[in-house]
Amino acid sequence: MSSTALPQPEPMTGLPSRVTVYEVGPRDGLQNEKSTVPTQVKAEFIRRLIDAGLETVETTSFVHPKWVPQLADASELLADLDEAGRSPLRPVLVPNERGLDRAMEAEVEAVAIFGSATETFAQKNLGRSREESVEMFAPVVKRAQDAGMWVRAYVSMCFGDPWEGPVPVDRVADACAELMDLGCDQLSVGDTIGTGTPGHVEALLAALEKRGVGVDRVGVHFHDTYGQALSNTLTALRAGVGVVDASTGGLGGCPYAKSATGNLATEDLVWMLNGAGVETGLDLDKLVATSVWMAEQLGKPSASRVVKALSGA
Amino acid sequence: MSSTALPQPEPMTGLPSRVTVYEVGPRDGLQNEKSTVPTQVKAEFIRRLIDAGLETVETTSFVHPKWVPQLADASELLADLDEAGRSPLRPVLVPNERGLDRAMEAEVEAVAIFGSATETFAQKNLGRSREESVEMFAPVVKRAQDAGMWVRAYVSMCFGDPWEGPVPVDRVADACAELMDLGCDQLSVGDTIGTGTPGHVEALLAALEKRGVGVDRVGVHFHDTYGQALSNTLTALRAGVGVVDASTGGLGGCPYAKSATGNLATEDLVWMLNGAGVETGLDLDKLVATSVWMAEQLGKPSASRVVKALSGA
Numbered sequence: 001m002s003s004t005a006l007p008q009p010e011p012m013t014g015l016p017s018r019v020t021v022y023e024v025g026p027r028d029g030l031q032n033e034k035s036t037v038p039t040q041v042k043a044e045f046i047r048r049l050i051d052a053g054l055e056t057v058e059t060t061s062f063v064h065p066k067w068v069p070q071l072a073d074a075s076e077l078l079a080d081l082d083e084a085g086r087s088p089l090r091p092v093l094v095p096n097e098r099g100l101d102r103a104m105e106a107e108v109e110a111v112a113i114f115g116s117a118t119e120t121f122a123q124k125n126l127g128r129s130r131e132e133s134v135e136m137f138a139p140v141v142k143r144a145q146d147a148g149m150w151v152r153a154y155v156s157m158c159f160g161d162p163w164e165g166p167v168p169v170d171r172v173a174d175a176c177a178e179l180m181d182l183g184c185d186q187l188s189v190g191d192t193i194g195t196g197t198p199g200h201v202e203a204l205l206a207a208l209e210k211r212g213v214g215v216d217r218v219g220v221h222f223h224d225t226y227g228q229a230l231s232n233t234l235t236a237l238r239a240g241v242g243v244v245d246a247s248t249g250g251l252g253g254c255p256y257a258k259s260a261t262g263n264l265a266t267e268d269l270v271w272m273l274n275g276a277g278v279e280t281g282l283d284l285d286k287l288v289a290t291s292v293w294m295a296e297q298l299g300k301p302s303a304s305r306v307v308k309a310l311s312g313a
Numbered sequence: 314m315s316s317t318a319l320p321q322p323e324p325m326t327g328l329p330s331r332v333t334v335y336e337v338g339p340r341d342g343l344q345n346e347k348s349t350v351p352t353q354v355k356a357e358f359i360r361r362l363i364d365a366g367l368e369t370v371e372t373t374s375f376v377h378p379k380w381v382p383q384l385a386d387a388s389e390l391l392a393d394l395d396e397a398g399r400s401p402l403r404p405v406l407v408p409n410e411r412g413l414d415r416a417m418e419a420e421v422e423a424v425a426i427f428g429s430a431t432e433t434f435a436q437k438n439l440g441r442s443r444e445e446s447v448e449m450f451a452p453v454v455k456r457a458q459d460a461g462m463w464v465r466a467y468v469s470m471c472f473g474d475p476w477e478g479p480v481p482v483d484r485v486a487d488a489c490a491e492l493m494d495l496g497c498d499q500l501s502v503g504d505t506i507g508t509g510t511p512g513h514v515e516a517l518l519a520a521l522e523k524r525g526v527g528v529d530r531v532g533v534h535f536h537d538t539y540g541q542a543l544s545n546t547l548t549a550l551r552a553g554v555g556v557v558d559a560s561t562g563g564l565g566g567c568p569y570a571k572s573a574t575g576n577l578a579t580e581d582l583v584w585m586l587n588g589a590g591v592e593t594g595l596d597l598d599k600l601v602a603t604s605v606w607m608a609e610q611l612g613k614p615s616a617s618r619v620v621k622a623l624s625g626a
Contacts, residue, residue, distance in 0.1 A: 007539075008472070008479030012512030012548075159321070166321030194622070197588025198547060199325030226320075227581035227618035228588075231543045234511060235325075261618055268540035275510025275541075305540035305574055309507070 007275035014238045018279040020056060021266060022188070022219055022245045023049055027058040027093055029251025031068045032262055033298060039073045041297050043080040045290070049248060052286035054266075056089045058112065062099035078106040088150040095126075100140050110150040112188075113137050115179050117155050117172040120163040121192075125156070134178050141182040152186045153179040154221070158204060159196030169200070173207035180213050187218050188245055191232065194225025194261070198235040205239045219243035222264050224250065224303075229264035230272060237278075244269060249291030250303030265304030267291065320588035327551045331592040333369060334579060335501070335532055335558045336362055340371040340406055342564025344381045345575055346611060352386045354610050356393040358603070362561060365599035367579075369402045371425060375412035391419040401463040408439075413453050423463040425501075426450050428492050430468050430485040433476040434505075438469070447491050454495040465499045466492040467534070471517060472509030482513070486520035493526050500531050501558055504545065507538030507574070511548040518552045532556035535577050537563065537616075542577035543585060550591075557582060562604030563616030578617030580604065 026046050030037055037045075042060070049057050059081065065072035074092065078085045085092075091110035094100045103111050115133055116122040122130040137153075144151050157164075158172045176187055189204065205215060220236040220243070222229035233244050246269045252262030270282050284306075291302045292311050302308065339359050343350055350358075355373070362370050372394065378385035387405065391398040398405075404423035407413045416424050428446055429435040435443040450466075457464050470477075471485045489500055502517065518528060533549040533556070535542035546557055559582045565575030580600050586593050597619075604615045605624050615621065 006473075006479070007508050007510045008481075008513055010482075010510070010512035010516040012515055015512075160319075166319070168321075169323075195320050197320045197323070197325075197585050199323035199328075199589040200321055202325055203323040224618060225622045226584050227543060227578065228585055230540060231547045231585060234544045234547060261621065265540065271539050272510050272541055272544060276512040305537060308574065309538045 007271060009275060009277045012276040012278075015276055015278055016237060016240070016242050018242070019237065019273055020243045021054060021269065021280055021282060022243055023054045023057040023248060023266060024221070024245050024263060025049065025247040025249065025251045025266070027061050027071065028245075029247040029249075029263060031061060031070050032252040033070065034253075035298055036070045037297055039076050039080060042073070042077050045294060046081060047084060048286070048290040048293070050084060052290060053280070053282040054248075055281070058091050058093065059085050059108075061093035061095075062102045063093060063095045075102065075106055078108065091150065091152055093154075094140060096136060097140055097143070100143060104147065109148070110152070111140075111144050112152040112154055113140055113179070113184070114154045114156065115175065116157055117167050117175045118157045118161040118164050121157045121161055124163075130175060134182070137179065138182050141184055145183050150186075151184045152188060152219075153182075153184040154188045154190055155179060156190045156192045158189045159191040159200055160193050162193055166195075169204045169207040172204055173211040173213070176208060177211040177213055180217065185217070186243065187213055188221045189218060190221040191223055191229075194223035194228065196222065196232055197228055198231050201232045201235045202239060205236065205241070215240035216242070219245055221245035223262060224264055225261050230268055233264060233269060234272065248287055249294055249307055251294070261303060265302070265306065267304045267306035271306045320584060322588060322590045325589040325591075328589055328591055329550060329553070329555050331555070332550065332586055333556045334367060334582065334593055334595060335556055336367045336370040336561060336579060337534070337558050337576060338362065338560040338562065338564045338579070340374050340384065341558075342560040342562075342576060344374060344383050345565040346383065347566075348611055349383045350610060352389050352393060355386070355390050358607060359394060360397065361599070361603040361606070363397060365603060366593070366595040367561075368594070371404050371406065372398050372421075374406035374408075375415045376406060376408045388415065388419055391421065404463065404465055406467075407453060409449060410453055410456070413457060417460065422461070423465070424453075424457050425465040425467055426453055426492070426497070427467045427469065428488065429470055430480050430488045431470045431474040431477050434470045434474055437476075443488060447495070450492065451495050454497055458496050463499075464497045465501060465532075466495075466497040467501045467503055468492060469503045469505045471502045472504040472513055473506050475506055479508075482517045482520040485517055486524040486526070489521060490524040490526055493530065498530070499556065500526055501534045502531060503534040504536055504542075507536035507541065509535065509545055510541055511544050514545045514548045515552060518549065518554070528553035529555070532558055534558035536575060537577055538574045543581055546577060546582060547585065561600055562607055562620055564607070574616060578615070578619065580617045580619035584619045
């Protein structure tokens with residue numbers, strides 16, 4: 001495919017002029033890949049992403065290695081990254097106060113916590129009730145903010161839950177608002193199992209607005225398990241959302257579905273945004289080259305359709 | 314994945330209450346698969362699609378077997394299908410008057426012609442200039458309509474062209490209108506190489522409207538080569554389009570890209586429409602079962618993300 005086939009920029013009605021891509025490949029992507037990548041490869045991955053124009057990159061996680069062995073090298077990685085890992089634009093995931101301690105030791109300047117919209121997933125993933133998990137996060141957020149850190153709140157299972165089925169939007173909005181009320185700077189609404197659809201996205205964003213969490217504080221996090229990630233993203237952008245989580249190369253699986261399809265691929269998102277004349281500041285060719293390189297490291301092809309089309313993978 | 318994870322129906326603003334899925338798997342899908350499927354398997358495929366609720370199914374093509382050997386058995390297939398192949402809802406592709414003759418011999422009641430938005434593709438695919446191709450189609454459409462047949466006009470390369478790059482929307486609208494002016498009942502706007510994006514879809518539909526081809530006569534035909542098919546479809550539906558081409562299981566490759574990704578998968582479309590509360594009359598479980606069965610026939614997994622997620626393929 002020659003570069004003459006690049007999409008024709010046609011400004012689209014109702015979209016923001018600029019979108020922030022929040023890159024989750026190094027953390028959410030790699031933690032859901034079967035193979036574990038060497039620390040140096042992770043560091044090079046992150047440097048290549050930054051070089052491709054990605055400003056916001058979640059670098060790693062201080063979850064206990066027993067749960068996420070793929071990211072057991074968080075401290076070493078941050079030492080390797082040095083300056084590149086210390087910015088309000090380079091968050092790390094922290095599950096609790098112990099994780100926050102380690103993040104502080106590593107001198108990172110932004111953290112993300114990880115809550116649940118449903119009771120079942122809170123029990124299974126956090127080992128406590130939803131209410132107890134909010135209590136657990138309260139001192140994490142407070143201490144992080146007191147230390148001048150930027151704080152993001154992920155909420156999982158905001159659309160469907162593998163045990164509970166579709167989750168009512170008002171219940172999700174309440175769960176999100178409880179975390180935001182702790183003082184978080186940004187919410188990431190996660191469709192962890194990828195079952196959400198555009199109408200559901202509209203409804204949830206409206207419910208969040210009603211609970212006082214406006215679109216200016218909301219990022220969206222879609223998985224492409226059912227092929228809906230980009231349509232859902234388009235719907236969120238039309239509703240005023242300006243931050244979209246994506247994973248370069250579509251890295252990451254879905255731990256709660258048999259399908260191997262994971263996060264929305266950064267490249268597929270950028271293709272759409274480039275076509276709509278929405279600025280992202282990203283260099284698509286560099287992203288694709290990075291995904292081709294990472295596919296070699298992982299020994300499996302990229303899940304991104306744009307990467308496949310442009311690289312012939 | 315349990316069925317409790319089915320999407321929560323949330324009516325979406327600005328969508329039609331009902332969408333017609335125009336199934337292209339047996340024709341556009343199978344003609345772009347490497348392996349050729351036995352006639353009996355094709356017939357069973359079509360019967361299963363009809364049983365899953367698909368009313369409009371393009372069954373085959375009377376293009377010369379030299380060009381499309383996969384569909385060389387068109388007459389035999391239609392004989393096998395018998396009544397099921399004779400309805401205004403069961404079009405066959407005809408490239409010229411000779412093809413129309415064969416379609417008439419087979420007593421089909423609907424045909425589709427296949428034009429090009431670009432000069433280069435007309436030369437390469439039709440072996441003549443765009444203008445000459447319109448002249449060639451004129452008697453095909455006239456004779457078909459005189460015989461009481463329903464006529465659809467496909468137009469290829471309506472967004473990008475592998476040789477010419479992005480195609481200006483006014484030029485595409487002119488090319489489409491010329492075919493519609495011959496008296497065709499429906500237009501299918503094709504993104505043959507899959508590079509189109511939502512803003513481009515909006516712009517093209519507006520250009521068509523200006524040329525007198527309103528959305529009530531337009532179907533959209535997207536390929537998922539760059540992951541844009543469903544977002545583009547959503548955009549077209551919001552603009553008032555009510556007919557969407559799709560291929561069960563995502564059958565079909567892209568002959569003009571190295572990528573193997575083909576047509577929008579019917580299941581992925583239905584998942585979105587079910588979620589948005591848009592009626593299609595389709596049974597998703599039956600479609601998925603059909604794709605699993607067809608994947609066995611072809612010896613390759615379905616490209617549909619919904620099929621993969623629900624079947625664990």
